[in-house]
Amino acid sequence: MSSSSKSLINLVSVNTAPDRAKKVIGAVIENVKDRYNIVHAGNTTTIEGVKPLLKSIQPAPGILFCASMWTPEQQQEIQKIARDTIPGIKTHGIPTGLQVQVGPEGIVQYLMERIDEIMEQK
Structure with a gap:
């Protein structure tokens, strides 16, 4: 259907x-299963x-999502830990407070609008 790689990608949150x-992540995975095997x-x-979570999962996670309850500074710290632990991991921080504003369905929509961009991170 798509030329995108369908290799398994472990995602952590x-x-x-x-x-x-x-x-929320289950809904995103379901919506992109034709393109990605997450x-x-x-x-x-x-x-x-x-x-410890990143180190415990094999194969190593390819994506890390930070939820919106973390402050921007905490999200930066989380994403730095992820990149230092697994060089090349794709990371994404959901904007602080978004869950409160738009609810779980809004978070799914937000991630769906950005999943290709997240997957193409270098």
Whole structure:
């Protein structure tokens, strides 16, 4: 259907509401399954948990999403930890407060509008 690579991509999230993360990311994965083979491989609820989570998943995660409850500074720290732990990992921080403004469906829509751009990160 598409010329995009369909190799398995492990995605991790950093979200203090793991059930919501699973639901939102599950909806995004379902919506892009014709283009990408993404699996939600894990979630951590703390910044301190980012590095151990990334190291515990094989094959190594290819994407990390930061949820919108983190401040911009926390998101930068989380994404730096991810890039230092797994060089080349794609990261994306959902704008702080967006979940409160638009709800889970709005987050799914936000990610759907950006997934190709996220996947093409270098």
